[in-house]
Amino acid sequence: MSRVNKLLHHWLLQSASEKATAWIEQKQAQIASGAAERVFFTAFSAVPRYLGKENLQLTSQDLEAAQEALPGWFPGHWSVDQAGRTLLLLALPHEDAQEYVRSLDKVFTTADMGELVVLYQSLPLLPHPELHRQRAAEGIRSNMSNVFQSIALRNPYPADYLDDAAWNQMVLKAVFVDSPLHLIWGLDRRANPELAKMLTNYAHERWAAKRSVTPELWRPVGRFADTAMIADLEKVLADGDIAEQEAAALACAQSPLPEAQALLSRYPDLHSSVQKGHLTWSSFSRDRLFVHN
Structure with missing residues (x-):
C-alpha cells in the first residue's frame, strides 16, 4: 500500500x-x-x-x-x-x-x-x-x-x-467568488507579473463600481508591483480600513522598488510591525480574516 x-x-x-x-x-x-x-x-x-x-x-x-x-x-x-x-x-x-x-x-x-x-x-x-x-x-x-x-x-x-494561464484564472476567480486566497496552496510561489496585472485591473473595476475588494488581493501583487500598482497601494493605505492598510503595507514590504519602501515608511506603525515580524501574511489571515487553515 x-x-x-x-x-x-x-x-x-x-x-x-x-x-x-x-x-x-x-x-x-x-x-x-x-x-x-x-x-x-x-x-x-x-x-x-x-x-x-x-x-x-x-x-x-x-x-x-x-x-x-x-x-x-x-x-x-x-x-x-x-x-x-x-x-x-x-x-x-x-x-x-x-x-x-x-x-x-x-x-x-x-x-x-x-x-x-x-x-x-x-x-x-x-x-x-x-x-x-x-x-x-x-x-x-x-x-x-x-x-x-x-x-x-x-x-x-x-x-x-x-500552467500560468490556468493558475491565474483560478486565482482571479477565487477573488471574484470571495474564496479565501490564503487557502490556495502555493499562492506566493506561483505569483507572477501577469497575475498582478489581472488583480489590479479587477480592483480598478470594483472601485469604479464603488465596490470594495478583498484585502488578500494584494498578496500576489507586491513582488511585481510597478509604479502604477504602487499608486494603487498608496490609495489603499490612504483610504482603506485597517485590514486593507495592513495588506497594502505587506505588499509594499515585498516590493523591491524604492518608491514602495518610501511609501511604507510614511506609515511608521505599519512599517515597524512588518519589520519586527508582528505583521505577516500568516498573522493577517489569522487575525483579520477570521478563517483558519
Missing part, C-alpha cells in the same frame, strides 16, 4: 465501523484485481450508505503525516465517505496510463456534485497526475462553488501542475 493509502485506511479504522472498513477493503481488492467496471461504479456510489458522512477525526499528528506524504495535502475537512471514495479511486488499475485516464473520464462524466468534490480534491493523490491538467481546468470553470473550491483551496494540484 502507498503511504497515502495507508493513511486513509488508518483514518477510516479510527472513524468508521469494522463492518464498513471491511466492506471498503473487499471492494478495493475486487477493483484492484480488475473486476468489471460496474463493481467500481456501484461501490463508488454506495460508499456514503456504508460508511456514513461524518467528518474524519484527524489529529494534528494526522495532518502532519498528510503533509509528509504529500506537501499541500490538507484532509482536515474531509469526511469519512470522501476518504472511502478516494481509496476506491486509488484501487483502479493504473499500469496503462491512457486506459486509466479513460476510466477516470467515465467516473467524472457520471459523477454527481458530491462525487465531483471527491474527484477534484483527490487529483494530487491519483496516479499519473500530470495527465489530469485538463480535468483540473474544468473544475476551475465549474459554476458549483463546492466543486471549484475542491480544486482551488487546500489542494496542491493547481500549484504543482497548472
Whole structure:
C-alpha cells in the first residue's frame, strides 16, 4: 500500500465501523484485481450508505503525516465517505496510463456534485497526475462553488501542475467568488507579473463600481508591483480600513522598488510591525480574516 493509502485506511479504522472498513477493503481488492467496471461504479456510489458522512477525526499528528506524504495535502475537512471514495479511486488499475485516464473520464462524466468534490480534491493523490491538467481546468470553470473550491483551496494540484494561464484564472476567480486566497496552496510561489496585472485591473473595476475588494488581493501583487500598482497601494493605505492598510503595507514590504519602501515608511506603525515580524501574511489571515487553515 502507498503511504497515502495507508493513511486513509488508518483514518477510516479510527472513524468508521469494522463492518464498513471491511466492506471498503473487499471492494478495493475486487477493483484492484480488475473486476468489471460496474463493481467500481456501484461501490463508488454506495460508499456514503456504508460508511456514513461524518467528518474524519484527524489529529494534528494526522495532518502532519498528510503533509509528509504529500506537501499541500490538507484532509482536515474531509469526511469519512470522501476518504472511502478516494481509496476506491486509488484501487483502479493504473499500469496503462491512457486506459486509466479513460476510466477516470467515465467516473467524472457520471459523477454527481458530491462525487465531483471527491474527484477534484483527490487529483494530487491519483496516479499519473500530470495527465489530469485538463480535468483540473474544468473544475476551475465549474459554476458549483463546492466543486471549484475542491480544486482551488487546500489542494496542491493547481500549484504543482497548472500552467500560468490556468493558475491565474483560478486565482482571479477565487477573488471574484470571495474564496479565501490564503487557502490556495502555493499562492506566493506561483505569483507572477501577469497575475498582478489581472488583480489590479479587477480592483480598478470594483472601485469604479464603488465596490470594495478583498484585502488578500494584494498578496500576489507586491513582488511585481510597478509604479502604477504602487499608486494603487498608496490609495489603499490612504483610504482603506485597517485590514486593507495592513495588506497594502505587506505588499509594499515585498516590493523591491524604492518608491514602495518610501511609501511604507510614511506609515511608521505599519512599517515597524512588518519589520519586527508582528505583521505577516500568516498573522493577517489569522487575525483579520477570521478563517483558519
